[in-house]
Structures are given as C-alpha cells and as structure tokens.
Amino acid sequence: MLDEEMYIPTYQDMLDAHERIKPHIRRTPVLTSAFLNELTGAELFFKCENVQDPGAFKVRGATNAVFGLGDDQAKAGVATHSSGNHASCLSYAAMLRGIPCNVVMPKTAPQAKKDTVRRYGGVITECEPSTTSREETFAKIQAQTGGDFVHPYNDPRVIAGQGTCAREFIEQTDGLDIAMAPIGGGGMISGICLTLSNMAPETQIIAAEPEQADDAMRSFKAGYIIADDAPKTIADGLLVPLKELTWHFVSNHVTDILTASEEEIIDAMKLTWKHLRIVIEASSSVPLATILKNKERFAGKRVGIIITGGNVDLDKLPWLK
Structure with missing residues (x-):
C-alpha cells in the first residue's frame, strides 16, 4: 500500500527532469540486428543506456x-x-x-x-x-x-529521471507494441510506466527478471509486495525488491513479468555482445532471454528493449569458467 505522504511523480515531472538533465547526459542510440530479429521473429529495438558516461541508465x-x-x-x-x-x-x-x-x-x-x-x-x-x-x-x-x-529507485525524482529514457525511445522508434526492461527494484520500469501511460498508452509494458530473483514476478501474481532478503543471480543489478512507489507503477501499468534462467541470461548476453557488438552486463540481457524463451508471444511485434547498463568486470565474464 502506498504511503499517503509519498509523492507520486507526474508526467510534468518527467518533462521537467528531461530539461534539467539534458546538459549532463547522452541521448543514447537505438540499435537493431537483422540476426536477432530473425532469431526471435520480432522487430527488436535496443536503446543503449550502457553508453552513458557512468555506463548505466541510472x-x-x-x-x-x-x-x-x-x-x-x-x-x-x-x-x-x-x-x-x-x-x-x-x-x-x-x-x-x-x-x-x-x-x-x-x-x-x-x-x-x-x-x-x-x-x-x-x-x-x-x-x-x-x-x-x-x-x-x-x-x-x-x-x-x-x-x-537519493534512493536507488523508490524516489519520485529518480523515477521521473528514468522516465526520460522512455520518452526518447518512443521518439526514436516511431512507436512500439511492447516496451521491455529488466526489473529489480523497479525504477526503470516505473519510469517507463510514467511516460508511456501518457505518451503511448497502447504500448504494453513487460518486465523481465531472473528466475533466481523472481520476487517482482511473485509480487505481481500475488497482488502485494513479496521481498527476498538476499537472492543470488548472475544479474547482480536485479537483487533488490520492489518498494511502495515502484509497486504503485508496476501494479497499475505493467502487463506481465517474465523470467529467465541463469543459463538463458548468459546465452542472451553472449548473443548481444556478438550481434550488436556492444558490452552489456548480465542484468541487461534478461529481457532478450525472456523473448527467446517466449518467442510466440513476441512474434511479429515491434519490441523496444532498454539495455540498462554495461559495467562489466572483464576478468569475470560468466562464460569464462
């Protein structure tokens, strides 16, 4: 339940945030891959927040x-x-x-x-x-x-800022059937919800999560927040639970939350490195992993995926064991 004193950011807050941060961030590129389109049967668009100066959408x-x-x-x-x-x-x-x-x-x-x-x-x-x-x-x-x-995600200022990514994405792609991002605490997904519910309410919003840290998916199905204290997954950016403010957006605007196994996450990470030729962290590959796992759901759709980050320890890549 949302705390009565907690401020819910508005679409205007997102617009104000966009003007405030514009001098300090990059308008990140959107990449496509004919190979990944053929592999999934969908038309995929990847917004590359991994190329922000600190390497992440945050x-x-x-x-x-x-x-x-x-x-x-x-x-x-x-x-x-x-x-x-x-x-x-x-x-x-x-x-x-x-x-x-x-x-x-x-x-x-x-x-x-x-x-x-x-x-x-x-x-x-x-x-x-x-x-x-x-x-x-x-x-x-x-x-x-x-x-x-400044809470990592349960903060209206943070959610308004993350929402600017979805604004750019819609402008860069001429509209999407589905928008996807990984979910941990839900800051990026909440920003997507805030923006698309105003700019493109017809676009479905689907979150992606590791099977080994699937508290958001279980929360979504149960109808209330379920928090794991210390989950373990290769997707280290997705270890934290939803909070009241992000749950507000998830419960009101997200269409579904899909999960992927550790092996599926690593395979999707390798595919992205190889075919988009960009460095992404494991957390960022979870959406593609869930698409590959549920191809029939995404076939023929225009799907936008936010590559959330690229901060990788190159000496500890998950496939180098």
Missing part, C-alpha cells in the same frame, strides 16, 4: 535528483545504498555538481563497479549482501554525513 534519475537540490541542501551532499550502478551514477552526478557522495555497497558488488564509484569521488562503506544489512548500514552513514538520501 545516471538519469541520479542527475535529476542532484541538480534538483537547492544550494543549501546540496552542501551536505548526497547518500545512497546500491549494488553498483546507482552508486556510480550518483557519484558521477555529485562530481558534476561538486558535492560529496557517500554510498553503501555490498561486499560482493563487482570490483568494476566499486572502482567506478571511487573514480567519480564517491566514498564507499561496505555491508553484507542482504537488503537488511544494506539498509542498517546506510542509516548509520546518513546519520553521520547528513547527505540527502
């Missing part, structure tokens, strides 16, 4: 939050908890504005993502790889620093 929401702060608020900086990409993107946005950024990250977060956070000036405090440990550690750090809490 720079949109983070930048909207950071540059929306008043000067007095900004002096104490920002703080968050994240398995990687939000931490990197918030550190990047804070660096652009010249304010401090403190982040809590699980000990098991990929080294490549920790390195990126530090490169942008973020200060890391490590925690155990569970939602409980993450939130308890963060409470201590925020109390010490006084930084403005």
Whole structure:
C-alpha cells in the first residue's frame, strides 16, 4: 500500500527532469540486428543506456535528483545504498555538481563497479549482501554525513529521471507494441510506466527478471509486495525488491513479468555482445532471454528493449569458467 505522504511523480515531472538533465547526459542510440530479429521473429529495438558516461541508465534519475537540490541542501551532499550502478551514477552526478557522495555497497558488488564509484569521488562503506544489512548500514552513514538520501529507485525524482529514457525511445522508434526492461527494484520500469501511460498508452509494458530473483514476478501474481532478503543471480543489478512507489507503477501499468534462467541470461548476453557488438552486463540481457524463451508471444511485434547498463568486470565474464 502506498504511503499517503509519498509523492507520486507526474508526467510534468518527467518533462521537467528531461530539461534539467539534458546538459549532463547522452541521448543514447537505438540499435537493431537483422540476426536477432530473425532469431526471435520480432522487430527488436535496443536503446543503449550502457553508453552513458557512468555506463548505466541510472545516471538519469541520479542527475535529476542532484541538480534538483537547492544550494543549501546540496552542501551536505548526497547518500545512497546500491549494488553498483546507482552508486556510480550518483557519484558521477555529485562530481558534476561538486558535492560529496557517500554510498553503501555490498561486499560482493563487482570490483568494476566499486572502482567506478571511487573514480567519480564517491566514498564507499561496505555491508553484507542482504537488503537488511544494506539498509542498517546506510542509516548509520546518513546519520553521520547528513547527505540527502537519493534512493536507488523508490524516489519520485529518480523515477521521473528514468522516465526520460522512455520518452526518447518512443521518439526514436516511431512507436512500439511492447516496451521491455529488466526489473529489480523497479525504477526503470516505473519510469517507463510514467511516460508511456501518457505518451503511448497502447504500448504494453513487460518486465523481465531472473528466475533466481523472481520476487517482482511473485509480487505481481500475488497482488502485494513479496521481498527476498538476499537472492543470488548472475544479474547482480536485479537483487533488490520492489518498494511502495515502484509497486504503485508496476501494479497499475505493467502487463506481465517474465523470467529467465541463469543459463538463458548468459546465452542472451553472449548473443548481444556478438550481434550488436556492444558490452552489456548480465542484468541487461534478461529481457532478450525472456523473448527467446517466449518467442510466440513476441512474434511479429515491434519490441523496444532498454539495455540498462554495461559495467562489466572483464576478468569475470560468466562464460569464462
């Protein structure tokens, strides 16, 4: 149930966010592949958020939050908890504005993502790889620093920022039958819902999730939030549960949530690297994995897939064992 005090971002908030962040982000390209179209029987469009400077779509929401702060608020900086990409993107946005950024990250977060956070000036405090440990550690750090809490996804400023990606996507593709993105906490999916329910209400929104971290799918079927504390999957960006604000968008606008196995996720990741010739992380390959698993559902459709990130530890690729 949505907290009565929680602000639900509007379409106008997304439009305002787009103007606010425009000087600081890239309008990312959309790629296609004749091979992947033939393989799936669908017409696939891939929006490449992996080429944002910090390597992920989360720079949109983070930048909207950071540059929306008043000067007095900004002096104490920002703080968050994240398995990687939000931490990197918030550190990047804070660096652009010249304010401090403190982040809590699980000990098991990929080294490549920790390195990126530090490169942008973020200060890391490590925690155990569970939602409980993450939130308890963060409470201590925020109390010490006084930084403005920018939640990785359950934040109206973040959702409005992520919604700008869907706006660009619709403009770049001349419309889609289906829009897809991976789902963990639901920030990107919520942004898609916010934008498309206004710009293209006829477009179905389908989320994709690992079988080994399928709490969003189970929540969707049950009609209420089911949260796993410490799921394990190669798709490390999808380990966190839905929260009240993202659940509001998911429960009202998402058509379905599909899942894929670890092997299917890795195979889709390899296919994307090979045929789109781009570096993507495992979390980003989950939508393609679910399409390949459910070809009949997508056959003949124009399907937009958001490639959410490309921050990969090249020494630990999942197929190099």
